Amino acid sequence: MANRYSSIVIKIGSNLLTRDDGMLNVARMAHFVDQIAALQKKGVRVILVSSGAVAAGRAEVEPQKKHDTVSRRQLWSAVGQVKLINRYADLFREHCLTCAQVLTTKENFSDRQHYLNMRNCINTLLESSVIPIINENDAISVTELMFTDNDELSGLIASMMDVDALFLLTNVDGVYRGNPGAPGSELIQHITSGETISEDLISTQKSNFGRGGMLTKSSIASKLAGQGVTVHIANGSRLNVLTDLMDRESDIPHTWFEPGKKKSNTVKKWLAHSDDFARGEVFVNDGARDALLSERATSLLTIGITGVQGQFKTGDIVRVKDVSGKLLGLGKAGFSSKIVEREMGSKYDKPFIHYDYLYLG
Ligand SMILES: Nc1ncnc2c1ncn2[C@@H]1O[C@H](COP(=O)(O)OP(=O)(O)O)[C@@H](O)[C@H]1O
Numbered sequence: 001m002a003n004r005y006s007s008i009v010i011k012i013g014s015n016l017l018t019r020d021d022g023m024l025n026v027a028r029m030a031h032f033v034d035q036i037a038a039l040q041k042k043g044v045r046v047i048l049v050s051s052g053a054v055a056a057g058r059a060e061v062e063p064q065k066k067h068d069t070v071s072r073r074q075l076w077s078a079v080g081q082v083k084l085i086n087r088y089a090d091l092f093r094e095h096c097l098t099c100a101q102v103l104t105t106k107e108n109f110s111d112r113q114h115y116l117n118m119r120n121c122i123n124t125l126l127e128s129s130v131i132p133i134i135n136e137n138d139a140i141s142v143t144e145l146m147f148t149d150n151d152e153l154s155g156l157i158a159s160m161m162d163v164d165a166l167f168l169l170t171n172v173d174g175v176y177r178g179n180p181g182a183p184g185s186e187l188i189q190h191i192t193s194g195e196t197i198s199e200d201l202i203s204t205q206k207s208n209f210g211r212g213g214m215l216t217k218s219s220i221a222s223k224l225a226g227q228g229v230t231v232h233i234a235n236g237s238r239l240n241v242l243t244d245l246m247d248r249e250s251d252i253p254h255t256w257f258e259p260g261k262k263k264s265n266t267v268k269k270w271l272a273h274s275d276d277f278a279r280g281e282v283f284v285n286d287g288a289r290d291a292l293l294s295e296r297a298t299s300l301l302t303i304g305i306t307g308v309q310g311q312f313k314t315g316d317i318v319r320v321k322d323v324s325g326k327l328l329g330l331g332k333a334g335f336s337s338k339i340v341e342r343e344m345g346s347k348y349d350k351p352f353i354h355y356d357y358l359y360l361g
Pocket residue numbers: 012013014015016169170171172174175176177178179180201202203204205206207208209210211212213214215
């Protein structure tokens with residue numbers, strides 16, 4: 001069997017790694033590791049995004065009554081991550097393979113230098129044939145600084161590392177029209193590029209230990225497919241799911257997000273996921289909107305700007321909106337909000353957002 005991808009990110013959700021009694025499902029972990037080892041030995045570059053720290057910690061320590069939800073999560077994740085990574089290390093060692101732990105936070109994606117440091121670290125691990133195992137640094141990222149869930153994290157990693165495909169493994173076969181357990185609810189097998197699944201079809205119901213649910217999975221998948229990365233949402237409890245997803249001939253039931261044209265500009269890809277870090281907004285008139293959305297590479301000039309919101313400085317990320325408030329894209333500010341306020345509607349000697357630092361879509 002020829003593998004259809006040469007580089008993949010695999011995301012494994014908490015539920016797949018946790019047994020009903022709350023303990024780590026080591027048998028399942030071992031089966032994933034066996035498959036990853038087989039792929040790695042065939043030359044596939046594999047990056048693993050693994051949840052399970054909180055669930056593993058919960059089975060280990062009982063928090064004191066005075067501890068609130070945030071402290072409990074910190075306690076469980078700090079204890080559980082050690083258990084989780086030790087298990088992985090033991091299992092990979094049986095295949096004579098080395099794995100490494102990379103913990104990150106959402107803030108690391110807002111700073112281009114941290115982003116590049118992270119990318120360099122993961123590349124170095126891959127070049128050394130080490131399997132990177134990534135998780136959110138749950139012990140320090142709390143409330144507004146958190147990723148929605150590890151699906152969001154895996155999407156950011158897949159985009160940053162420019163892999164061929166992302167496998168989102170969960171405890172159902174994929175995205176269903178309606179609740180997967182409901183009678184008559186059917187599996188959506190193929191989402192074409194540019195298509196999005198209506199939110200009405202997806203209930204907010206989650207599995208026992210899951211955080212984001214199917215809604216984040218499908219929106220991350222659509223966004224990533226739009227950037228040219230193939231996404232498969234599949235059932236991780238299925239035997240040989242990874243090797244089957246890699247096999248072009250195999251037709252296991254799951255949801256496949258067909259990719260659009262590959263986007264190669266790494267700065268634009270970084271900007272595409274930076275909405276949460278925007279420090280402000282600029283509004284542009286119809287002429288500027290049409291020019292930006294045209295086929296020509298166009299930078300945003302102050303003459304087309306009609307309004308500014310928020311305070312930002314040179315290099316900050318800003319949203320670009322049309323007069324009706326519709327989001328057109330994101331870009332890196334060429335100068336501060338003070339200068340935009342002063343110069344908007346008139347000509348200025350440099351573009352506010354250079355085309356190379358402007359993501360539209
Ligand atoms: N339309 C839908 N199709 C599939 N699953 C859905 C849908 N709506 C809600 N879900 C729920 O999403 C869950 C998977 O998401 P989540 O609990 O976050 O899992 P994980 O821990 O793997 O990330 C499923 O177990 C299911 O209960």
